Amino acid sequence: MSREARAAEQDRAAGGRLTRAVDIGKGRYARASVALRLYRSTRRIRAYLRWSQDGETHEQYVGEVDAATRAANLAQAWGIAHAAGYVTTETVPPDSWASSPASRAVMSANKGRDTKPERALRSALHRQGLRYRVGVRPIPSLRRTADVVFSRARVAVFMDGCYWHGCPEHHRPAKKGAEFWQDKIEGNRKRDAETNQALSEAGWLVIRVWEHEDPEQASHRVIEAVRQRQAEAPAAKDSA
Template sequence: MDLGEGRFARASVELKMLPDTRRIRAYLRWSDGGKSPARYLGQVENMTRAANLAEGWKMAWAKGLLTEEPPVEGSWASSPSVRAVMRGNRSKDTRPELRLRSLLHKQGLRYRVAARPLPGLRRTADLIFSRPKVAVFVDGCFWHGCPEHLRQSRKNADFWRSKIEGNQTRDAETDRLLREAGWTVVRVWEHEDPDAAAARVISAVRGSSTTRHEAGQAGSSVARQS
């Protein structure tokens, strides 16, 4: 919300239930100079907390209490919504990645984090399993163009389309180069079910390990026969 004189503050909607009437009131609260003022928005009567919070936000917008934060100087983002998406897509230690790592670790798998599968190639995988040669990439829906969840920006549409298509081209090239070098590539979308994603990675790791072990045994047998 706009505090005036070029100052902005992030606001939140707070719900309070009156003990006598059991009615629920919504308030807008923000931080300003160490204080936490609040503004009464109105009464809400929905069945769930989420619905009441959503109604509170609508009231705040309707009363003109909120405003979009101006773009940061030098930022590529053309709007606060795009900037929020960009901030949410960190390149390392994202929530989906941490969840996947936890599940794999519980299954006894050990891996390297944020490492290059091929030393001479400037491409970093989120997880690599060196012995079975499996590289795992956890792709953010925005930056990698998820077909299910990508929401095209209305502003600077050509720029963002080109940016995301460039990332997709780079992903495809990375997959090709790694496979040519004998690696198995597993790509996981950030929206995927963590257990299902972990199962795919485990299958790839253990399958690759089994295949390499059998290939090694076959090679030893041929050597002995010759």
């Protein structure tokens, strides 16, 4: 993986580049990364925060993570690091286009799509012979984009990130800027509920998959739902 790809991976997991900041004093920040280490004797995964300061590499133990994917483990580790106060949100320069560090971080984080968990789920569905559309609005007039869409069966699948959608298993509330982040996550939850209701009222079945879920197990859930809808409407086929 290239240096740019590694940085992008860390940005996605942390919720934006500016949220990877370690305050080293006097208005200065160091850009941190999370390293995951698997201890084979115990099968446990430990997360460490690493950053460079004055030419020296520093390391801080964050905690153990236990998600099913690397992306989810990184997100979980960043959540712990924020909650513990090991990292903060960097102050935005005066000439920045963002109105605040938090808003800039959110904008940066929201650019990501076609994530590893999404690709894994799509591959599992494809192996089972299902065909679908990717990243489209189930209802063109409704500004809600689903990750996987079975148009004829009217099944919309959303892959939800553990941090941004408040996963009950892996979400860890941040201590720094807690009110902002809590409002953001609650807003996402509200929007998710509104999306579910709007699509349901229009005759769609909504399936939500957490990014930490095993893709094979999640695909079985989707396949069962699609085939059941097909059985209810014989004209529907397992294609977009």
